[in-house]
Amino acid sequence: xxxxxxxxxxxDPQGFSALRTIGAEAVAPISKSLSEIGGATGSAGDExxxxxxxxxxxxxxxxxxxxxxxxxxxxxxxxxxxxxxxDLLKLDEEVPDSIAMARLISSTASSARxxxxxxxxxxxxxxxxxxxxxxxxxxxxxxxxxxxxxxxLLVSDGKNVTPVQRxxxxxxxxxxxxxxxxxxxxxxxxxxxxxxxxxxxxTSGSGGLYSPGIPVAVVIRKTESGAIGRVLANPAKVSHxxxxxxxxxxxxxxxxxDSVEDVEQESGE
Amino acid sequence: MPxxxxxxxxxxxxxxxIKLIPPLTVVIGSMITALPIITDYPILPPMGLxxxxxxxxxxxxxxxxWAGFPLGLIDDIxxxxxxxxxxxxxxxxxxxxxxxxxxxxxxxxxxxWLIASTAIIFVLIGGMLIVDFRxxxxxxxxxxxxxxxxxxxxPFVARLIGAIDNWRVAA
Numbered sequence: 001x002x003x004x005x006x007x008x009x010x011x012d013p014q015g016f017s018a019l020r021t022i023g024a025e026a027v028a029p030i031s032k033s034l035s036e037i038g039g040a041t042g043s044a045g046d047e048x049x050x051x052x053x054x055x056x057x058x059x060x061x062x063x064x065x066x067x068x069x070x071x072x073x074x075x076x077x078x079x080x081x082x083x084x085x086x087d088l089l090k091l092d093e094e095v096p097d098s099i100a101m102a103r104l105i106s107s108t109a110s111s112a113r114x115x116x117x118x119x120x121x122x123x124x125x126x127x128x129x130x131x132x133x134x135x136x137x138x139x140x141x142x143x144x145x146x147x148x149x150x151x152x153l154l155v156s157d158g159k160n161v162t163p164v165q166r167x168x169x170x171x172x173x174x175x176x177x178x179x180x181x182x183x184x185x186x187x188x189x190x191x192x193x194x195x196x197x198x199x200x201x202x203t204s205g206s207g208g209l210y211s212p213g214i215p216v217a218v219v220i221r222k223t224e225s226g227a228i229g230r231v232l233a234n235p236a237k238v239s240h241x242x243x244x245x246x247x248x249x250x251x252x253x254x255x256x257x258d259s260v261e262d263v264e265q266e267s268g269e
Numbered sequence: 270m271p272x273x274x275x276x277x278x279x280x281x282x283x284x285x286x287i288k289l290i291p292p293l294t295v296v297i298g299s300m301i302t303a304l305p306i307i308t309d310y311p312i313l314p315p316m317g318l319x320x321x322x323x324x325x326x327x328x329x330x331x332x333x334x335w336a337g338f339p340l341g342l343i344d345d346i347x348x349x350x351x352x353x354x355x356x357x358x359x360x361x362x363x364x365x366x367x368x369x370x371x372x373x374x375x376x377x378x379x380x381x382w383l384i385a386s387t388a389i390i391f392v393l394i395g396g397m398l399i400v401d402f403r404x405x406x407x408x409x410x411x412x413x414x415x416x417x418x419x420x421x422x423x424p425f426v427a428r429l430i431g432a433i434d435n436w437r438v439a440a
Contacts, residue, residue, distance in 0.1 A: 111315075
């Protein structure tokens with residue numbers, strides 16, 4: 001019986017979204033009020049870690065060193081990004097900046113899926129597919145909406161593939177989530193592995209969903225065929241998320257229409 | 270527990286409370302994802318599962334074999350897993366526990382913990398594989414912190430459920 005339902009939810013992932021939305025809506029008041037009270041839950045883990053580290057000064061200093069190293073890398077990446085953004089300024093003007101701004105109120109912290117709940121929904125004009133970002137970078141995209149809540153598929157979810165490019169030379173690649181705050185970056189040109197530690201990956205705008213130039217991840221490690229990148233917008237530390245309109249809504253709509261027509265044609269024949 | 274029963278001989282707790290409390294606590298446990306804890310990786314113990322395991326091991330007679338299905342379904346609504354995954358895995362756990370109950374004569378505390386830990390590990394890994402079999406099959410290290418936390422938390426949950434159970438049957 002459960003297996004049957006599971007099969008159905010694989011075949012038709014949207015089928016149960018209404019049910020899940022009701023669940024999210026039902027607990028949203030709890031989540032919202034709690035996140036208002038304890039807005040700093042994201043850093044609680046860090047604070048506990050800091051407490052333990054305080055016992056040993058050496059460990060703390062080592063950590064500092066590590067931190068500075070990543071900060072230098074980030075600064076270098078930011079410099080690249082800056083140059084890149086200057087080039088993109090023209091493109092930015094075409095994209096309306098935001099539909100809504102809200103807190104991430106909860107997440108699926110006990111499941112292997114990486115979804116978060118946003119404190120606004122279709123009442124504020126949200127639709128499935130819209131990109132969600134924070135000042136630090138891309139957070140994810142809207143998966144399903146209820147009247148006052150919306151589920152966000154985070155960049156680090158295993159089912160989320162983001163078209164990205166390297167900020168320095170527009171090298172195209174795909175970033176697939178790994179479920180632990182990192183992404184697997186695969187270049188489109190197979191056979192070469194041009195990534196270096198510290199490379200900044202930004203959205204490329206292909207596919208029409210995300211507007212180009214949103215920072216996504218920084219390469220932390222090379223792998224055999226690509227690289228592993230750390231997602232820049234850590235959802236735990238994101239205080240406010242901005243929902244943007246779909247970059248090229250017309251294109252996306254056309255693609256969806258085409259696929260529907262294809263299906264209709266096939267069934268007609 | 271027997272003492273509290275004897276001291277109030279003749280008084281029956283309401284049937285509603287006896288019947289309703291265990292599933293209710295499981296649902297509340299499942300709702301833990303409503304807490305504003307936002308993480309980049311799975312870390313929060315699956316409280317719904319811990320609570321239902323504690324109940325199942327404390328009160329084997331209370332539960333029907335199919336009880337894992339509806340409660341798992343409710344858990345799926347809140348956990349973000351594909352609908353049916355916990356319903357399936359919890360049912361499987363219940364069936365296994367039922368067969369275990371028929372074989373074993375009696376269990377002690379440590380055996381309970383061992384059984385619960387095995388079930389937790391089974392459900393967490395199963396849930397992860399259901400989400401994405403291909404890319405997750407070699408990445409169990411991702412679940413290690415969550416499994417460790419859940420296994421260590423289980424005795425406390427069992428204590429809590431034991432206390433609630435005492436209150437449930439005592440008038």
